[in-house]
Amino acid sequence: MCGIAIVVCGVRIELSTLASFLSAPEPPFERLQVSVEDVKVVLSQRGPDSVGEKTIHLRPDVPNCAQESATLSVVEAGEETYKLEETTLLGELHFIGSTLQLRGTSPIRQPLVDSSGNILAYNGEVFGGIELNSYDNDTEVLLKSLEKAKSLVPDVLSMIKGPWAIIYWQESSRTLWFGKDAFGRRSLLVHWPTVEDPRFLLSSVSPAASVAHGSVSDAENGNRGHRFWEELPCGVYSISFGVSESGLCIHGEVTKHEWRNPIWKELIEWERKSVAPRPEDLSTSSLSGFQEEGDNAVSTSSGLAQTVLVVLKESVRRRTSLHNIFQGEKEVVPVAVLFSGGLDSMILAALLDQCLDPIYEVDLLNVSFDGPNAPDRISAKAGIKELKTIAPLRSWKLVEINADLSKLTFETKRVMSLINPADTYMDLNIGTALWLAARGDGWIHEESDNQAVEEDNRRVKYKSDARILLVGAGADEQCAGYGRHRTKYRNGSWVALDQEMKLDMQRIWKRNLGRDDRCIADNGKEGRFPFLDEDVIKTLLDIPLWEIVDLEQPSGKGDKKILRQVAKLLGLHEVAKMPKRAIQFGSRIARESNRKNFGSNRAANQASAGSVRFHAPSH
Numbered sequence: 001m002c003g004i005a006i007v008v009c010g011v012r013i014e015l016s017t018l019a020s021f022l023s024a025p026e027p028p029f030e031r032l033q034v035s036v037e038d039v040k041v042v043l044s045q046r047g048p049d050s051v052g053e054k055t056i057h058l059r060p061d062v063p064n065c066a067q068e069s070a071t072l073s074v075v076e077a078g079e080e081t082y083k084l085e086e087t088t089l090l091g092e093l094h095f096i097g098s099t100l101q102l103r104g105t106s107p108i109r110q111p112l113v114d115s116s117g118n119i120l121a122y123n124g125e126v127f128g129g130i131e132l133n134s135y136d137n138d139t140e141v142l143l144k145s146l147e148k149a150k151s152l153v154p155d156v157l158s159m160i161k162g163p164w165a166i167i168y169w170q171e172s173s174r175t176l177w178f179g180k181d182a183f184g185r186r187s188l189l190v191h192w193p194t195v196e197d198p199r200f201l202l203s204s205v206s207p208a209a210s211v212a213h214g215s216v217s218d219a220e221n222g223n224r225g226h227r228f229w230e231e232l233p234c235g236v237y238s239i240s241f242g243v244s245e246s247g248l249c250i251h252g253e254v255t256k257h258e259w260r261n262p263i264w265k266e267l268i269e270w271e272r273k274s275v276a277p278r279p280e281d282l283s284t285s286s287l288s289g290f291q292e293e294g295d296n297a298v299s300t301s302s303g304l305a306q307t308v309l310v311v312l313k314e315s316v317r318r319r320t321s322l323h324n325i326f327q328g329e330k331e332v333v334p335v336a337v338l339f340s341g342g343l344d345s346m347i348l349a350a351l352l353d354q355c356l357d358p359i360y361e362v363d364l365l366n367v368s369f370d371g372p373n374a375p376d377r378i379s380a381k382a383g384i385k386e387l388k389t390i391a392p393l394r395s396w397k398l399v400e401i402n403a404d405l406s407k408l409t410f411e412t413k414r415v416m417s418l419i420n421p422a423d424t425y426m427d428l429n430i431g432t433a434l435w436l437a438a439r440g441d442g443w444i445h446e447e448s449d450n451q452a453v454e455e456d457n458r459r460v461k462y463k464s465d466a467r468i469l470l471v472g473a474g475a476d477e478q479c480a481g482y483g484r485h486r487t488k489y490r491n492g493s494w495v496a497l498d499q500e501m502k503l504d505m506q507r508i509w510k511r512n513l514g515r516d517d518r519c520i521a522d523n524g525k526e527g528r529f530p531f532l533d534e535d536v537i538k539t540l541l542d543i544p545l546w547e548i549v550d551l552e553q554p555s556g557k558g559d560k561k562i563l564r565q566v567a568k569l570l571g572l573h574e575v576a577k578m579p580k581r582a583i584q585f586g587s588r589i590a591r592e593s594n595r596k597n598f599g600s601n602r603a604a605n606q607a608s609a610g611s612v613r614f615h616a617p618s619h
Contacts (some may be wrong), residue, residue, distance in 0.1 A: 001517075001526035002110060003043030003098040004121035004188075005203040007036055007169050008176070010091040010242065011058065012251045013193045013200050020358035032228040034191075038207035042417075046123075046204060047098025050109045055118055055167070058091030058250050060243040070252065072174055072243050073607070074117070091241070091250040093166065093176065097121040100524055102467060104137025112143050116413055117171035121141070122144065123186050123204055124164025125528075127318045131158070152610040153177050154236045158261040159453065161534050167202055172425050176252070178202055178237040182264045184531055185510020185515040189421070190232040192579075200239075200252075204583040205518045206420040231514045234268075235259075267537055270502045274544035275284060276494040281546060300489035315533035316351040320468065336466035337397070338437050338527075339364035340376040340586050341383030343560060344472030346575040347567055348382075348530060352470060360397040367437040369403050383575060391569040399464055401442035405592040416467045416614070418518045426610035429584040430591050431519045438520040440464030446556065467525055473516060474531035477504040478540045479560040480549040483582045486559065489551040498545055505537075515571045523560040555579040 006571035030383045032601035035613035055077035077092075097110025103125070111121040126138035130145055142156075146168060149156045153170065157177075163185030168177040180188045191201040206229050236259070239252040260264055263461045319337050335352060339345045343366075364384060377400065405412075410505075412432065419431040444462040476482050480489075480501060488500040514530075530536065540548065543562065556579035557564070567576040570582060584590040594604030597614075 001100045001521040001524070002121075002123040003046035003096075003204045003521070004110070004165060004167050005043060005096040006038045006121070006124045006176070006178075006201070007039070007094040008092070008200040008239075008252070009198070009410040010216060010250060011197075011200070012249050012301075013594075014237065014251060014253045015428040018254055018256060025130065032197075034197075034201065034207055034228070034460045036094055036096070039203055040098075041174040042205050042207045043096060043098040043203070044325075045524065047100045047110070048524040049099045049101050049107065051096070052109045052111060053097070054095045054111050055433065056093050056119070057311060058174075058241055059095070060250060072241060072423070074171065074174065091335060093169065094125065095119055095121055095169070100467065100521075100526060101137075102526060104140070105135045108137055109137060110138060110139070110371055111167075114147055115146055116145055117169075117383040118143065119171075121167040122164065122334055123188075124160070124166070124181070125162040125319075126160055126164075127425070127533075129159035138229045143339070155260045157236050158259050158264060163331050163400060163529070163532075165204065168282070174241045175243070176239040178232075178238075180234055180509075182259065182268050183505075183537075184234045184513050185517070185522075185529060185532055188232045188516040189229045189514075191206075191228055192230070203229075206417055207520070208414060208417040209346045219304055220459050224576070226244070229421045229422065231510050234509050243291045263534065263538070267322070267541070269507070269533065270505050270541065272498055272541055273543055274546075274586075276496045277544065300392055302565070304543055305562055307570055308536075308543075308562055309566045309569050311533070311535045311539045312530060313346070313351050313354060315530040315536050316348065316470070317355040318533075319530055320352060320355050321471070326398050332582050333363050333397075333464065333472060334359050335360075335468045336363035336365050336440065336464050337470045338400075339366050339380055339383070339433070340581065340583065341366070341379030341575070342581060343563055343567060343575055344475040344531070346572050347563065347570065348386070348470045348472060348568075349387055350390060350572060351530075353387070353394050358393045362399045363440065363466050364396060364399060365440055365464060365469070367401040367403060367583075367587050369433075369589050369592045371402055371404055374582070374586065374588040375581055376588075378588070379575075379578065379581075384600070386572055386574050390546055397444050397462070397464075398492040399440060399444055399462055401440070403432075403436055403589075405432075405596060407566045407591060414522070415519060418522055419515045420517045423512055423613045424610065425593055425612050425614055426584065426590075427515055429589045430582075432581045433587050434516055434519040435522060438469055438523040438525045440466065440523070440525075458577050461585035467529050469520060469525050471516065471520070471527045471529055471530060473512060473527075474508065474537075475560065475563060476580065477501060478531065478537065478548075479563050480551065481560045485549070486555075494545060497549070497551070508613070567573055 003478050040051055045052045057075045057077055059073045059075060061071045061073050077560055083358055095111045099110050101107060113119050113298060120143045122139045122142060126132060132138055132141055132534055143157050146153060163181055165180040165188040166178060167188035180186055187204050189203050189206060194201055234259040238255050241252045245252055312581055337345055337349045366377060366380040368377040384396050387396055415431045415435050419427045441463045443459050446458045446460055485497055489497040517527060550561050554559060556577055558582060562574040591601055594601045598604035
C-alpha cells in the first residue's frame with residue numbers, strides 16, 4: 001500500500017464541466033488547516049519504506065510581438081532563474097508519495113520522474129492488462145506505458161486489472177491526470193477549491209493534524225456544512241493548465257473521461273440478465289443442492305459453484321503469488337487473512353493454502369472486544385480446527401487481538417481521522433476493528449505435544465509482520481449477505497433484491513472501500529479483496545440470481561448460497577452452515593460502543609446508533 005497526494009495552489013480551477021458528477025458545495029464550509037507536512041506525516045504511515053516529494057512551478061510567459069497569447073512554462077522548484085518579485089503569477093504543484101513496496105526486485109521512491117519530466121504517484125497493483133515480468137515493479141512499468149501513450153492516458157488506465165489510485169503529471173500537454181479504479185478499491189480523497197481554501201488537494205487519507213473550526217451546536221443541528229474532504233468518485237479525470245487571455249491568471253479546466261474498456265461499463269452498470277426465475281428454473285436449480293450430508297443428489301448448479309471456485313482461486317493466486325511480492329532482506333510471513341471464522345474468511349484461507357507454498361505460515365487475524373466470548377472469536381477457533389482438517393501440512397496461526405474500547409482513547413481519535421469523511425458510529429466501529437486487526441498485535445497459542453488439549457498450549461505475545469492482508473469485502477454485496485437483502489426480497493421479490501444488490505455494488509466505493517483502505521493501510525499493510533476481482537465480479541454477475549441466493553431458506557442456508565456451495569467443495573462443511581455476522585457485531589465492538597456512547601444497547605437501537613454521527617474531539 002502506498003500513499004499519494006498533490007497540493008495545487010496559485011491556479012484557478014474551473015469545475016463547470018463536472019456539474020453533472022459533483023454536488024454543488026454550498027456554505028457554510030468546513031474549515032481545516034491542512035499543511036504539506038501534515039500530509040507527509042499521515043502518508044508515511046501508509047508507505048513506511050520511503051517518502052518523497054516533487055514540486056514544479058507553472059509560470060506564464062509574457063507574449064512578445066510575435067506571439068498572440070501568453071504561454072505556460074514549467075519549472076522545477078529550486079531551478080528558477082527568475083526572481084519571484086519579477087512575476088505576478090506562480091502556480092505550484094506539490095507531489096507527495098510514500099511507498100510500501102510489494103513488487104519488483106529493487107527499492108523505489110515515489111513520486112517517480114522520467115526523462116521527459118512526467119511525474120507519477122501511484123497507489124495500486126497491476127494484476128493484468130499491462131504486461132509485467134515477475135521481477136518488474138508495476139509502478140515503473142506503468143510510468144513507461146503512460147509516457148508511450150501520449151494523449152491516450154484513459155486508454156492505459158482502462159486496461160489495468162487490479163485496484164489503483166493515481167496522480168500523473170504529463171509534461172508535454174501540461175495536464176494533470178488523476179483518478180481511481182471503477183470500484184474505488186483504493187482510497188483517494190479530494191478537496192475542491194472553495195473561497196475559504198482555494199487550493200486543489202488530493203490525498204489517500206485525511207491528515208490527522210487537520211483541525212476543524214466550528215461549533216458543536218452547528219453539528220447537532222445538522223448544520224455541518226460542506227465537508228473539506230470528499231471521496232473522489234471513481235473514474236479518470238484531467239486538469240488542463242493554461243493562461244487566461246489577459247495573461248493575468250493561470251487556470252485549469254477539469255474533465256472527467258469515459259472508460260475506454262467496455263468491460264468497465266458492463267461491470268459498473270451491473271445489469272444481471274437472469275433475475276426472476278421461471279417455475280421450471282426453480283425446479284432444476286440448486287434449491288435441491290441443500291440436501292443433508294450423505295444425500296448424493298447432484299445439483300444442476302454444482303458446475304456453477306465450481307466455476308466460482310476456479311475464478312476465486314485465481315483471484316487469490318494473483319494477489320499472493322510470491323514471485324510478485326517484494327521481500328527485501330526480510331523473511332516474514334508474507335500474507336495474513338482478516339479472519340472471523342465465517343464463510344468468506346474461511347474460503348479465502350482455504351484458497352490461500354492452495355496458492356501458497358506450504359513452507360510459509362499463515363496468520364489469521366481475529367479481533368475481539370469481549371475476549372473469548374465474542375462470536376467471531378468462538379467461530380475463529382472452530383474455523384482453524386476445520387482448516388487444519390483440510391490443510392494439515394499448513395502452519396496456521398490464530399492471532400487473538402483483544403481490545404477494551406474504554407481504553408482506546410488515542411486509537412479512537414486516530415481512526416476518526418482515518419475514516420474521514422465517513423462520520424457515523426457504524427463507520428467508527430468498523431474502522432476501529434479493521435485498524436486493530438490490520439495492526440496484527442495480539443496473542444497466539446503455541447501448540448504443545450498434547451495438541452488435543454488446548455489448555456496445554458502456551459499463550460505468547462505475537463505481532464504479525466505480514467504486509468498483505470486478504471479481506472472478504474464484496475462478498476455480501478454480490479451474494480446477498482445483508483439482512484436488508486432479505487427484507488427487499490420479502491417486500492418486492494427478485495427484482496427488488498437485484499436492485500438493492502446493484503445499489504450496493506455501485507456505492508461500495510463510497511460506503512465501504514475508501515474507509516477500509518485507509519484503516520488497513522495506516523498500519524503499513526495492504527488490504528487485497530479477492531471477491532472484488534474483475535473476473536470474480538463478471539462471473540457472479542453472469543450467474544442467474546436464483547443460483548446465487550435463495551432467501552426462501554433460513555439464514556445460514558439460503559443467503560450467499562453459491563458461496564456455501566463453494567465452501568462445501570473446499571471441504572468446509574461446518575462453516576457452510578454458519579449465518580452471516582458483520583465485523584462490528586461479531587467482534588462485539590458495536591455492543592461496547594452502544595454502552596459507552598448511548599448507555600445501553602436498547603437506547604442505541606432506539607436512536608438508530610449505527611447511522612448517528614459522532615463529534616470528533618479537538619486535536
